[in-house]
Amino acid sequence: MSAAYEKDFYAWANEQAALLRAGRLNEADIAHIAEEIESMGKAEQRELVSRLTVLLLHLLKWRVQPGMRGGSWEATIKVQRRDLSRLLRDNPSLKSKLDEAMGDAYGDAIILAASETGLSEASLPSACLWSFEQAMDAEFWPE
Numbered sequence: 382m383s384a385a386y387e388k389d390f391y392a393w394a395n396e397q398a399a400l401l402r403a404g405r406l407n408e409a410d411i412a413h414i415a416e417e418i419e420s421m422g423k424a425e426q427r428e429l430v431s432r433l434t435v436l437l438l439h440l441l442k443w444r445v446q447p448g449m450r451g452g453s454w455e456a457t458i459k460v461q462r463r464d465l466s467r468l469l470r471d472n473p474s475l476k477s478k479l480d481e482a483m484g485d486a487y488g489d490a491i492i493l494a495a496s497e498t499g500l501s502e503a504s505l506p507s508a509c510l511w512s513f514e515q516a517m518d519a520e521f522w523p524e
Contacts, residue, residue, distance in 0.1 A: 386413045425472050426482070432468065433486035434493070436461035436516055441494040441505065444523040462517050479513050 385393040393410070394417075400409045439458045443450055469475055475482075487509040495502040515521050 383410070383413070386410060425468070425475060426478055429465070429468060429472075429475050429478065429482045430485045430489070432461050432465050433482055433513075433516075434489040436465065437483075437487050437490035437509065437511075438493045438497075440511065440516060440523055441490055442498060444510075445494070445500060445505065446498055447524075458522075459519070462519065465517065483509060483513055 385396065393413075397409055397414055400406070401414075436458060439454050439461070443454055443458070491502050491505050491507075494500070494505055511521070511523070
């Protein structure tokens with residue numbers, strides 16, 4: 382089983398799905414199946430941080446570079462809000478990870494904002510100025 386898992390993941394995955402559907406659990410590669418399911422959960426959490434990073438980055442740029450505001454930044458903010466709403470609707474247990482995700486995402490957003498704006502990281506707020514709820518509010522645009 383492990384050889385198939387290592388050599389041809391696609392074939393292994395299809396074989397495992399067939400075994401599970403047939404109820405042949407004793408033949409299934411349970412250890413690797415469990416590992417893959419855990420990995421899928423971690424991927425959802427990484428997506429949460431990634432989307433929050435993009436949202437916070439654009440909110441930061443909106444705040445610190447008002448002269449550069451445009452349709453592209455506005456669209457990115459709106460789309461990330463919608464994507465985050467869908468992600469949390471589809472994975473409600475991720476809400477318990479929001480504080481940690483906001484902290485991770487803001488740290489990344491600061492690095493990216495400094496790079497994209499030419500400002501120093503030290504000149505940007507060291508802590509996130511907005512709560513998750515505020516960042517997600519369709520009426521909120523930082524000034």
